[in-house]
Amino acid sequence: MHGVEVADDSIESAVSKILTCTDHSTVDAQLLRPVAARIAATSGVYFRFASAPRADCYAASYSYAGDTPEAAEVYLDHYFRLDPVVRSGLRWLHHPQAPIELVSGLSASAVDLHDHAYRDAFLYRYNIGHVMALIVPCPIASGPQLMCIGFHRCVDDRPFQAHEVRTFERLAPAITSAMRLLAYQDAERLSHDVLNSLSMSGGVGYVILDHDLAIENANARGLADLDVSPANGTAALLGEVRRLLISGEVSGQGGDGRNVFTTGGSRPLEISVSRLRSPGGRERYLLITSEPLTARLLNASTRLFALTDRESEIARLVAAGLCNAGIATELRIALRTVENHLRSIYAKAEVSSRTQLVSKLLRLQ
Incomplete structure (x- = not known):
């Protein structure tokens, strides 16, 4: 293909389209194509990487705009760990304090000898001669995410020029905002799904207390475990938990960041207490209730x-x-x-x- 084209490729139009990208289904039309058109790229690709517990990183999602979409799948299957552009980003996934280069430019001919397999077997195979990329780290509660967006020109095309690099850098803040929004929305959906699953399964309960120790949020199992009455929101067991928090006997800051204790009675209950911060910086507490082991x-x-x-x-x-x-x-x-x-x-x-x-x-x- 001779460039990814859109009707209006002005900076203002590109920024407007980028900022309306709020769902993975629109990444191609509202993120990749407007940027590719503005810098005269022949193809563009977006990847979001995440790290798995006790495992390596994986691609959580991706989108491609161009003539050879199979290149993105081959890249993910065999070559992304060899990509010098994203290598520091992948290190960051496992070590979030590591430095990371956000904007990179690369010509296939300049790939160092250690990456000749990546250059010869992947870049040249798919006629990729020049790359301009943005790497965006995103630390979120569900785990660090790494967003990568790259734009390409063919081997025989001229490299990206200085004015095109400057254009890309001008678009970078909007691109960063859009990609981080996608990651945050995914994290929000995951949190909603997990909490909804807890509510529906009945296996584990949760109750969130605000800074005044009033119930801020909860699922049905958590309220039932603490014997909270829907009518007045009071219960002897919840009152005991509040007393322990006020007295400092339970702080929500144990050895692993939480306190766990087991209640007595005919139906023993295990309660885990963790201290959280609200978006405004005020303290709140997460109570997780379950049966003892x-x-x-x-x-x-x-x-x-x-x-x-x-x-x-x-x-x-x-x-x-x-x-x-x-x-x-x-x-x-x-x-x-x-x-x-x-x-x-x-x-x-x-x-x-x-x-x-x-x-x-x-x-x-």
């Missing part, structure tokens, strides 16, 4: 062994140390009924004694 293991085991509701109750009481007579009293059923249920539980769990049952329920064997 023992209760979670018992629940998982009763499901694994396909125990009935009554058998699950009896299995939990066995794990709590009650004898058969104690279980009968607790559940108000006959001793013989307890014994019959235990025989069924032993068969399902493939054990022959109480000790073996408790060990298997708590995954100790």
Whole structure:
């Protein structure tokens, strides 16, 4: 192709279109093409990289404008780690304090000898002779993101000229804003999806308290765990958490940045307290509620062994140390009924004694 063309390629028009890029589906039309037209590039590409826990980085999304879209896929499959333009950016993903060059220009003929595989097998293969690129680091709560946007000319074309580099630098603030907005929107959607999943699954609860320790946000499980009444928003357990925060017994600043404690009562509850900062800089607290590990293991085991509701109750009481007579009293059923249920539980769990049952329920064997 002989350049990516749009109807109006003025600086003002390009900036306007760039700043309306608020979704990945519009990156081609509102980001890549306006910039490519303004600097007479033959193709343009956008990548967003993220780092995975205990793994290398990966491309979270990409868009391409030009005649050879397969080049972007080949680049991601085999060559992006060899790209000297993005190399420092990829290092930054794992070490966010590392220096990073934001705007780069490159001619394929100038690629150093260590990158000859990248130059010969990729750049020349796809007729890329000159590159102008912008690297934008974006540290966000869900993990650092690296946005890269590059524009190309063919091997036989003239390099990007000084006035075109200056134009690109003038567009760089708008490009940076648009790419960071895309990353922030993705992070917001991820947070919404995670919180919505927590609310729907019932597995874990959360409650956010503001600087006055009033409930700012919560899911249904968190409110239920803290016995908060929808009518008045009060509960004895929530009051106890507030007392611990006011007294300093719980600060939300433990060894790993949080405090974890377990409540008593007939239904023990594990509460993790972390201190957060609001956008305005004021303190707030995130309470994560869940069953203690023992209760979670018992629940998982009763499901694994396909125990009935009554058998699950009896299995939990066995794990709590009650004898058969104690279980009968607790559940108000006959001793013989307890014994019959235990025989069924032993068969399902493939054990022959109480000790073996408790060990298997708590995954100790």
